[in-house]
Structure formats: C-alpha cells, structure tokens
Amino acid sequence: MRYPRLMTVLCSLGLLLMPVVGSGDVGGPQIQHWTTDRGLKVYFVRAEALPMVDLELTFDAGSARDGDSPGLAALTSRMLTQGAAGLDAAALARGFEDLGARYSTDSGRDTASVSLRSLNAPSTLSRAVEGLARLTGRPDFPEDALERERRRMLVSLRNQQRDPSSIAQRAFWEALYPDHPYGSPPGGTEESLQAITRDDLQGFHQRYYNIANATLTLVGDISRPEAEQIATHLASALRSGEPAEPVPPAPEPGEAREIRIEFPSSQTHVLVGHIGYPRGADEHFALYVGNHILGGSGLVSRLAHEFREERGLSYSVSSRFSPMRAAGPFRISTQVRSDRTGEALETLQAMIADFRAEGPSDSELEDAVRNITGSFPLSLDSNSKIAGLVSTVGFHGLPLDYLDTFPRQIEGVTRDEIVQALRQRVHPERFVTVVVGPDAEDED
Amino acid sequence: MRRLTALIAVLGLLLPATQLHAEPKTREFTLDNGMRLVVRVDNRAPVAVSQLWFPVGSIHEPPGTTGVSHVLEHMMFKGTEQRPTGDFSRIISREGGRLNAFTGREFTAYFEQLRADRLEVAFELEADRLANIRFDEDEFRREMEVVFEERRLRVDDNPMGVASERFNALAWASSPARQPIIGWQEDLEQLTLDDVRDWFEQWYGVNNALLVVVGDVDPEAVRDLAETHFGPLESRPVPELKQRPEIHPIGERRSTIRVPQARPFVMMGYQTPSLATVEDPLDAHALNLLSSILSGGASSRLQDRLVRGQEIAATAAAGYSSISSLDTQFLLQGRPASDEDLDALEQALRAEVQAVIDHGVTREELERARVQARADYVYRLDSLFYQAMEIGLLESAGIGWEAIDEFEEALEQVTPERIQQVAERYLRDERLTVLHLLPAEDNGAPRLPMSGAGGDVAPHSHD
Numbered sequence: 001m002r003y004p005r006l007m008t009v010l011c012s013l014g015l016l017l018m019p020v021v022g023s024g025d026v027g028g029p030q031i032q033h034w035t036t037d038r039g040l041k042v043y044f045v046r047a048e049a050l051p052m053v054d055l056e057l058t059f060d061a062g063s064a065r066d067g068d069s070p071g072l073a074a075l076t077s078r079m080l081t082q083g084a085a086g087l088d089a090a091a092l093a094r095g096f097e098d099l100g101a102r103y104s105t106d107s108g109r110d111t112a113s114v115s116l117r118s119l120n121a122p123s124t125l126s127r128a129v130e131g132l133a134r135l136t137g138r139p140d141f142p143e144d145a146l147e148r149e150r151r152r153m154l155v156s157l158r159n160q161q162r163d164p165s166s167i168a169q170r171a172f173w174e175a176l177y178p179d180h181p182y183g184s185p186p187g188g189t190e191e192s193l194q195a196i197t198r199d200d201l202q203g204f205h206q207r208y209y210n211i212a213n214a215t216l217t218l219v220g221d222i223s224r225p226e227a228e229q230i231a232t233h234l235a236s237a238l239r240s241g242e243p244a245e246p247v248p249p250a251p252e253p254g255e256a257r258e259i260r261i262e263f264p265s266s267q268t269h270v271l272v273g274h275i276g277y278p279r280g281a282d283e284h285f286a287l288y289v290g291n292h293i294l295g296g297s298g299l300v301s302r303l304a305h306e307f308r309e310e311r312g313l314s315y316s317v318s319s320r321f322s323p324m325r326a327a328g329p330f331r332i333s334t335q336v337r338s339d340r341t342g343e344a345l346e347t348l349q350a351m352i353a354d355f356r357a358e359g360p361s362d363s364e365l366e367d368a369v370r371n372i373t374g375s376f377p378l379s380l381d382s383n384s385k386i387a388g389l390v391s392t393v394g395f396h397g398l399p400l401d402y403l404d405t406f407p408r409q410i411e412g413v414t415r416d417e418i419v420q421a422l423r424q425r426v427h428p429e430r431f432v433t434v435v436v437g438p439d440a441e442d443e444d
Numbered sequence: 445m446r447r448l449t450a451l452i453a454v455l456g457l458l459l460p461a462t463q464l465h466a467e468p469k470t471r472e473f474t475l476d477n478g479m480r481l482v483v484r485v486d487n488r489a490p491v492a493v494s495q496l497w498f499p500v501g502s503i504h505e506p507p508g509t510t511g512v513s514h515v516l517e518h519m520m521f522k523g524t525e526q527r528p529t530g531d532f533s534r535i536i537s538r539e540g541g542r543l544n545a546f547t548g549r550e551f552t553a554y555f556e557q558l559r560a561d562r563l564e565v566a567f568e569l570e571a572d573r574l575a576n577i578r579f580d581e582d583e584f585r586r587e588m589e590v591v592f593e594e595r596r597l598r599v600d601d602n603p604m605g606v607a608s609e610r611f612n613a614l615a616w617a618s619s620p621a622r623q624p625i626i627g628w629q630e631d632l633e634q635l636t637l638d639d640v641r642d643w644f645e646q647w648y649g650v651n652n653a654l655l656v657v658v659g660d661v662d663p664e665a666v667r668d669l670a671e672t673h674f675g676p677l678e679s680r681p682v683p684e685l686k687q688r689p690e691i692h693p694i695g696e697r698r699s700t701i702r703v704p705q706a707r708p709f710v711m712m713g714y715q716t717p718s719l720a721t722v723e724d725p726l727d728a729h730a731l732n733l734l735s736s737i738l739s740g741g742a743s744s745r746l747q748d749r750l751v752r753g754q755e756i757a758a759t760a761a762a763g764y765s766s767i768s769s770l771d772t773q774f775l776l777q778g779r780p781a782s783d784e785d786l787d788a789l790e791q792a793l794r795a796e797v798q799a800v801i802d803h804g805v806t807r808e809e810l811e812r813a814r815v816q817a818r819a820d821y822v823y824r825l826d827s828l829f830y831q832a833m834e835i836g837l838l839e840s841a842g843i844g845w846e847a848i849d850e851f852e853e854a855l856e857q858v859t860p861e862r863i864q865q866v867a868e869r870y871l872r873d874e875r876l877t878v879l880h881l882l883p884a885e886d887n888g889a890p891r892l893p894m895s896g897a898g899g900d901v902a903p904h905s906h907d
Contacts, residue, residue: 049488052822081742089752093742098812100819102741119819148755151781155707155758159779162705162883164601264704265601267593298542299521299533309530312589315597335597337589367538374540378557381489382826 028403029386031393032224039211040235043394044218044227047383051120053220054387055129057136057234058395060244061112061208063186064325069196071188075146075153076204077107080114082145084135089145092135101128103135109182110247110325111395112208120221129230133237136209141201150193157187164269165335168436171259172271175432176329180250210241215394219387250275250327253430261436268341268437272348273331274430279323279396283421285409287321290418292368293360294352295319295332300367306351307334313344321425325396330426338437345433352428359419373407470835470845471663473670478651478679481670482835482845483663486828492560492659493828496570497553497836499654500647502627503620503770504550504685511627512635512643514547515591519640520554521545522583524576529583532569539565547625550769551840557829560660564669571673574650584637595626603706607881611711614699615877619690621770651679654839658832690715690771697877702884708786709881712793713773716870719766719843728766729854730866731774736813737805737863738762738776738796743812745796750778756785756792769841774871786880797871804864814855821852 032044063073081103082089096103101118114136118128160166170185177183188196216234218227253274263269277283288296295303295318307317314334322328332352336344360368380386380403393402473481501513523529536543541558543566556566599605609624616622627635655674657666693715719728739746739762746760760778776797780789824830835845 047488049486050822050825052826090743090748093747094812097741097743097816100815102819102823117823119822145752148752148781151755152751152758155779155781159707162603162707265596267596267601297537299544300530300537305530308590309586312586313593315590315594335593337593337596367534371537371540374538374559374562375542375557376540377489377491377559378540378542381491381828384826 028401028406029219029380029390031390031400031403032227033394033400034228034231036228036231036235038232038235038238038240040231040238041215041394042218042227042231043215043390044224044231045386045390046222046224046227047219047386048221050383051221052383053116053118053120053125053218053222054383055116055118055132055220055230056113056217056387056391057115057132058111058113058215058217058391059209060110060213060325060395061204062108062110063184064109064181064247065204065208065244066181066184066186066188068192069188069200070184070192071153071186072192072196072200072204073112074107074186074188075149075193075196076201077105077112078149078153079141079146079201080105080135080139082149083140083142085138086140087134088142092131095131095134096128099124099128101131103128103132107186109186113391122226125222125226125230126233129233133234136234137237137239139205141198141205143198146198146201150196153188153193154190157190157193160187164263164265164267164436167261167263168269168271168333168434171261171436172273172331172432172434173329175257175259175434176273176275177250180248180326182250182324182326182328206239207241208244209238211235211238212241212243214238215391217387217391217394219383219390247326250278253427256430256432258433259435261434263436263438265437266338267335268338268344268435269333269335270341270344270348271331271333271434272345272431273319273329274427274432275327276321276330277323277425278327279325280398281323283417283425284323286413286417286421287425289365289368289372289410289413290355290360290422291319291321291330292372293364294355297368297371300371302351302355303332303334303348306347307336307344311343311347313337313340313347338439341435341437345435349428349431352426356419356422356426356428359415359422362415365413365415365418369410369413372410376407469663471667472845473663473667475650475671475675477675477677479653479655479670479674479677480839481655481657481667482839483656483661483666484658484831484835485661485663486658486825486831487660489828490560490660491557491828492563492657492661493555493557493832494563494566494570495553495555495656495832495836497551497654497656497840498647498652499550499840500552500643500652501548501550501840502623502625503688504647504683505620505623505627507623508631509627509635509639509643510623510631511591511625512639513552514626515588515632515635516640516643517545517547517552517554518587518591519579519584519644520573520577522580522587523578524572525578526576527569527572532573535565535569541566548840549621549625551836553836555829555832563657563659563661563666564673567669567673571677574648574653574674575677577644579637579641579644581637584640588632588635591626591632592629595629595632598626599624600629603703603881604709606703607701607706607709607711607879610699610701611713611877611879614697614879615713615715615773617691618688619770620688621690621772646683649680649682650674650677652682654836656832656835658828658835693875696873698879700880700882702882704884706881706883707779708783708883709779710777710786710790710793711879711881712776712790713877714871715771715875715877716764716774718768718770718772718841719847720769720841721771722766725850726854726857726862727866727869729851730858730862731764731870732766733810733813733817733855733858734800734805734863734867735762735764735774736816737809738800740813740816745809746776746778746793749796750789750792754792755781756789757781760789760793767837767841767843773877786882790878790880797867800864800867801871804860804867807860810858810860810863814858817855818852
C-alpha cells in the first residue's frame with residue numbers, strides 16, 4: 001500500500017466511537033393544532049429556515065372507499081386537476097406554475113391528498129392556495145377529460161400487468177384481504193375502470209372530499225395568523241359533511257397459501273407475510289424495533305446480512321409492518337435469481353422462525369435503539385419530511401407529542417416485549433407466499 | 445442573503461426582512477496532500493451529510509471492463525485490515541447514521557448522514573478504507589452475485605432499463621457515454637478482483653477526492669477534522685486519460701428493439717453540448733429553459749398538446765441535463781395513448797421540436813419557465829443531501845460548484861430568440877437518435893436480453 005499506516009488515528013478509535021448518542025435532548029417539531037370554525041382540523045409547524053410553505057390536505061378517501069368500483073378513488077383524485085370552476089386543466093396548471101408553485105394530487109389505500117409547495121410571499125401564496133381550494137372544492141369532472149384520464153389509467157394498469165413486482169404486490173394484497181376493502185386494487189381493473197361514470201366521480205367527491213373527512217398539514221415560514229387565514233380559506237371552499245364510516249377491522253391472519261405466478265423474468269420476485277396490526281396498536285414500538293433488527297434497517301438487518309453478505313442471493317431484501325387505519329400487512333420482499341428461489345424461501349422461513357423463538361440479542365437491541373433514536377433528527381431535517389410525518393400524526397389522530405415522545409418510546413422497548421409481540425403478530429405457519437418468476441406453477 | 449434578496453426582488457414580491465434568511469455559506473479548503481473540501485453551513489437541524497466524491501465512473505472505464513467503478517463501490521464496503529466486512533455499516537448505524545454510496549457516469553461517491561456532532565465517525569471510517577481497504581477473493585465472488593442480481597433487477601428484467609441502455613449505445617458512437625454504468629453483462633463476467641484493485645489504486649488517491657459536507661457545522665472545525673483523518677494520507681499520481689470525444693454527427697440513428705413484457709415506448713435524443721463543452725454557457729441555459737417550456741409542469745407544451753390536446757401520449761417528457769463533462773442529450777420520450785400510435789407519437793414529438801424551430805416560444809412561456817426555475821432554487825435547499833450532491837455533480841463535471849450562483853443571472857439573459865436559435869442549431873435531424881421499444885411477444889419468439897442499463901446519471905446505490 002502506498003498509504004502511510006494510520007496507527008495513531010486507529011488507536012484513537014476507541015475514543016472516537018464512544019457512545020454519546022442520547023436521544024432525550026432532541027424533540028420533535030412543535031405542532032400547533034386547531035380546528036377552524038367550519039370544523040377543519042389543522043396541524044401547523046412553523047419552519048423558518050426557507051421562504052416557502054408545504055401544504056397538504058388529506059382526506060379519508062383512498063381505495064378503501066372504492067366499494068364495487070376499484071380505481072374510483074384514484075380516478076377521482078386524478079380528475080381534480082383536469083378542470084375546476086370552469087377552468088380547464090391548462091388554465092388550472094398555469095395558475096400554479098405562473099407563480100412557481102408545485103401542486104399534485106395523490107391517493108393510496110387509506111388516503112387521498114392534495115398538495116402544494118409555494119414560496120411564502122403573501123401574494124404568491126394566497127393565489128396558490130386559491131388555486132388549490134378551487135380544484136379541491138369545485139372540480140368539474142369534464143367528460144372529455146374523464147375519457148382521457150380513464151385511458152391513461154388503463155395504460156398504466158397494462159404496464160403494471162407486465163411488471164413482476166406489481167404483479168406480486170397485487171396478488172399479495174388480494175390474498176391477504178379477500179373480503180376486505182384493502183384487497184381492492186387501488187389502480188382498478190380493466191372492467192371497473194371502463195364502468196366508472198362522471199356521476200360516480202361526483203358522488204365520491206361529494207361524499208368524501210368534505211371538511212369533516214379532512215386534515216390540513218401546513219409546514220413553512222408563515223405566521224400563525226397567516227396559517228389560520230389559509231386554513232379558514234380552504235375550509236370555506238370545502239363542503240360540510242360526515243366523516244367516512246370506519247374502515248372495517250381486518251381479520252386475523254388466515255391459512256398459509258402459496259401463490260406461484262409464471263413470468264418470463266430472470267429473477268423471481270418474492271413476497272411473504274400476512275396481516276399485521278393497525279395504527280395505534282400497543283405493540284407498535286416493540287414491533288417497530290423488532291422489525292428494524294429483522295429487515296428494516298437496510299444493510300445491517302439480519303435479512304440483508306444473510307441474503308446479501310453471506311449468500312450473495314439478492315441485491316435487496318427487507319421486511320416491514322405497515323400500520324394502517326385497519327391492520328395493514330407485515331411483508332418481507334426480495335428478488336432472487338430464479339434457480340435459487342427454493343433456497344431463499346427456506347432461508348426466510350428458518351430466519352423468521354428463529355427470530356420469533358429467540359428474539360434479538362441484547363446487543364442487537366441496543367444497536368437498533370441507538371440507530372432509531374440517533375437517526376431521529378435525520379427524519380426531521382427538511383420541511384418535506386416534517387410535513388409527511390405531521391400529516392401521518394394528523395390523519396391517524398396520534399397524540400400531538402407523538403414525535404416528541406417517539407425516541408423515549410423506542411428506548412423503553414425491552415427484549416421481552418419484542419419477543420412477546422413477535423409471537424403475537426408474526427405467524428410463519430400462516431404466511432402467504434407469492435412467487436412471481438419463470439417456471440413457477442400455481443400450486444394453490 | 446444576496447441571492448435570495450435578488451430572487452425575491454425579481455419576483456416582484458415584498459418580504460419583511462425577518463423572513464429573509466442567510467443564504468447557505470460555503471467554504472472551500474485544500475489540504476496539503478491535495479484533497480479538496482467544500483463545506484456548506486446549513487444549521488436548520490442538528491445533522492450533517494458527508495459525501496466523499498471520486499471523479500471516476502463508467503465513462504473512464506476501458507472497453508472490456510465496464511462496470512468496474514460500480515463493482516469497486518460495492519467492494520468498498522467489504523472491510524479493512526482492522527474492520528471486518530459489515531463493520532462500517534454497523535458502526536454508522538450504531539451512531540444513529542445512515543450510509544451508502546452511488547456511482548454515475550463520471551463519479552463515485554460515498555456518503556454518511558448523521559448527527560453533526562458525530563461527523564468524525566464518518567471521516568474516520570472513510571479515511572480507514574482509503575488507507576487500509578482489504579480486497580478478498582471470496583468476498584468478491586459473493587459480491588459479484590449481488591451485482592448480477594442488481595443488474596437483473598435494474599436492466600435485464602426491466603424493459604425501460606434495457607431501452608435506456610440500448611439508447612445510449614446507439615446514440616454515442618465514440619463517446620464513452622455509451623457505456624452502461626452498471627457494466628455490460630459480458631464485461632462483468634470477466635471482471636477480476638485484480639481489475640477492481642487496480643482501479644482503486646489508480647483513482648482513489650486522497651488528492652483525487654473531494655469531500656463535501658453540508659449541515660450544522662463550523663467550516664474551520666470540519667477542515668481540522670478532515671486534516672486529522674485524511675491529512676496523513678499520501679497523494680499519488682492521477683491517471684491521465686485520452687479524450688474520447690463524440691464524433692461529429694452526420695445522420696440520424698434509429699433502432700427498434702423488442703423486449704419481453706415491454707410496452708410500446710419511444711425515446712429520442714439530440715446530441716447537445718453540456719455546460720462543460722458548450723462554447724457559450726447561455727446556449728446551455730437556453731436549452732434548460734426550453735426543456736422546461738416543453739415539459740416542466742402540467743402547463744408545459746407536451747402536456748398541453750400531446751397528453752391533452754391531441755391525446756396521443758399517455759406520458760410525454762423532455763429533459764436536458766447540462767451538468768456533465770461530456771456532450772449530453774436533449775431527450776424527448778413518451779408512451780403512446782394507444783399501442784398503435786408509437787410512430788404517430790414520434791411524429792408529434794418531432795413536430796413540437798419543429799414548431800420551436802419555426803415559431804420559437806412565447807414571452808409568457810419563457811417567463812413561466814423562469815419563475816419556476818427561480819422557485820426551484822429555493823425548494824432545492826430543502827434537502828441537505830441534494831445540496832451536497834449538487835456541489836459534487838458540478839465538481840465532477842469540471843464546471844465548479846460556484847457556477848450555480850451564476851445560473852440565476854444567466855437565466856435572465858435568455859430571450860425567446862435565443863431559445864429558437866439553440867433549437868435550430870442543436871435539435872437537428874443529423875444529431876438525432878430514435879429508439880422504439882416494443883414487446884417481443886408481438887414478433888415471434890420471446891428473447892431474454894442479456895444486457896442493458898445506463899441512463900443519465902442514474903446513481904447505482906449500494907443499498
């Protein structure tokens with residue numbers, strides 16, 4: 001080596017790596033919460049670092065509300081930008097983009113949202129907010145735009161039908177939730193998309209895009225009175241109404257199933273898991289830490305170590321719980337060379353069984369807690385990250401100090417709690433296994 | 445402060461003084477051994493990002509060894525004399541940090557994100573692997589399996605990955621930009637640990653490195669920390685490579701590729717200069733604004749005319765990246781609204797180019813593009829990581845990080861006439877490459893492609 005030996009530097013290593021990460025001194029953002037006169041729930045964080053504002057209106061209007069029309073929530077969400085208050089899509093777009101403002105709509109299983117990022121100068125911001133109020137509160141759902149957006153959703157659906165990862169995702173959700181709204185594909189089906197009418201969109205909008213069904217997240221460099229003014233303005237643009245009925249509880253994990261879908265790829269996509277737990281469950285923190293150790297911590301997780309470093313099986317492998325309004329899934333996902341699929345599945349089963357039986361070691365637990373609490377400030381180092389977390393707090397009605405107390409909650413998790421929670425919530429004998437790849441036959 | 449003030453003045457907006465915040469302060473240092481350090485203070489959160497950049501990527505790789513920069517990036521996580529494989533990740537993780545790396549056409553970068561008061565841990569580890577990296581044959585064999593899986597995931601099983609790899613190989617005749625970042629499958633199969641070690645020895649001299657730190661730090665203290673950890677490393681000669689400029693384009697290049705499970709898609713690109721190769725930087729800025737007028741938002745021309753309007757495209761986009769050391773491509777691409785419309789979509793995209801050449805753009809369109817660019821200058825500061833990337837990208841391309849401050853002024857000098865001129869000069873048929881992607885299933889026996897990747901600065905993450 002042409003490098004000098006770094007003995008002196010290396011000798012000091014022990015000192016350098018002394019544990020100093022204490023999390024107690026890092027709080028979450030200060031969330032101000034109020035409800036406007038008309039009943040809109042507002043979550044505001046003043047962030048003064050940059051002269052800009054992020055705003056998100058979140059509705060309980062995801063695909064869980066699709067009923068018999070898979071894709072209805074998504075199509076409604078897309079159509080908001082396609083015409084409102086007599087303005088067409090181009091005019092609406094110019095209204096934002098002439099100001100340098102960015103706007104978008106989005107929808108998932110639980111939520112549908114309308115988002116804005118704008119500079120904070122009052123005249124700019126008020127016009128951008130006005131644009132957002134217009135498309136959220138007074139969409140026209142023009143027929144010609146509906147036909148176009150329907151076709152575009154079909155194009156996107158056909159793309160997904162050729163994509164092994166999307167195929168696996170869809171099969172997995174359908175298998176986990178056969179009789180629950182979460183089993184309905186958010187992107188719809190050919191038949192359902194063809195059948196959706198303008199009346200359906202208007203009905204969906206009327207039912208779910210209302211004040212009682214919304215939360216507003218505001219993060220940025222504006223004063224409290226300015227935030228109140230924006231909230232009041234948006235609330236005045238929304239109709240009053242009823243909150244969505246509660247999503248039905250998800251059932252306990254059912255029987256084990258293996259679903260094999262033939263696909264001409266060189267890798268096999270694997271999804272393994274079952275129904276997990278809902279947002280707000282007591283064992284959330286124990287399972288968060290437990291899963292972090294198992295497959296939630298990137299390169300250092302047990303799964304990554306075994307699959308990647310030890311076996312060279314996969315480029316990426318991870319596990320996660322998704323707490324949702326109702327119990328969301330626990331899933332492990334990976335892609336492996338097709339001729340090693342058997343090895344991958346066996347390894348997974350053995351690792352989960354072992355983790356469930358033995359739990360993490362003390363040092364694994366300590367390392368995980370240090371990572372989660374120590375990296376907490378990284379989760380709050382930008383307005384967009386803060387807005388995402390605050391919007392979750394708002395939508396799920398979590399305690400306002402949820403982010404403040406998060407590190408303490410994590411530090412309080414014990415090994416026994418993790419083992420107990422894993423045994424309660426992870427059942428390898430009931431796993432749904434989805435395998436998408438070549439030479440796979442459905443043995444279901 | 446100066447820039448934000450200028451920005452807001454230009455926008456014609458009035459802000460109370462209390463709402464203005466100091467523009468990020470950036471300092472540059474050079475250590476005695478030649479290592480460079482750029483530190484930007486951003487103290488909105490008690491965190492920092494450290495990125496160690498080496499000016500080497502796929503464009504520097506000799507034929508037959510494509511992918512070696514990316515494989516080296518993977519091997520850099522395999523431990524040192526004192527620290528076994530995986531220790532790096534575990535140490536940073538215990539410190540509450542995150543780490544990873546990415547490889548591009550002209551750079552490889554290693555990063556850590558962590559609390560600002562733990563920055564030294566990152567420096568310690570980075571310096572250790574520069575001095576004491578261990579290249580182990582057994583580790584190498586297993587890591588190559590991981591790289592092959594990564595290639596399957598990104599390229600071989602991904603029709604869009606195949607398309608972009610093939611597009612680059614078609615668009616560039618003599619420029620190394622034709623080489624995929626992840627490497628050709630055939631090259632990867634013959635790569636040896638010696639190739640990787642040689643690549644490290646050639647390129648990873650400390651004097652060849654750029655350390656970028658952005659966060660809640662004191663620049664002088666960061667400099668001292670860097671001196672402590674990187675200062676003892678000795679510099680070594682930097683490889684001198686022959687230039688491999690692209691030959692002058694004299695005719696359109698076309699290909700139709702058929703890939704299993706693909707859906708119809710068209711990619712078009714005009715060979716254009718980058719900020720590093722252009723005669724007058726204003727041309728590059730004009731091309732940037734043109735790409736925004738064509739596809740920067742829902743009011744842009746391609747959205748307004750092809751997605752809406754003619755309804756011929758399900759998706760359509762233009763793109764131009766001026767930050768590159770080599771010539772680059774002004775890209776136009778899209779997915780047809782119906783499968784039969786691929787040719788018609790290509791014609792429609794070409795017609796949009798011709799419309800700019802024939803009739804230019806309106807003042808209103810240009811102003812909208814400018815307003816958006818100015819706002820994006822503010823929005824981009826929301827990410828510490830991106831700020832550090834921007835510095836690294838500009839440096840790797842040989843443009844220099846200070847250039848970003850000139851961009852804004854330059855924007856103001858671009859006129860509609862200038863945009864029409866650059867369109868006429870660069871968006872010409874003889875500079876054009878067209879690739880149609882179609883499903884193999886429609887044309888006889890399906891065939892698995894063996895290779896394909898690349899794309900523009902598509903960072904290949906170690907994670």
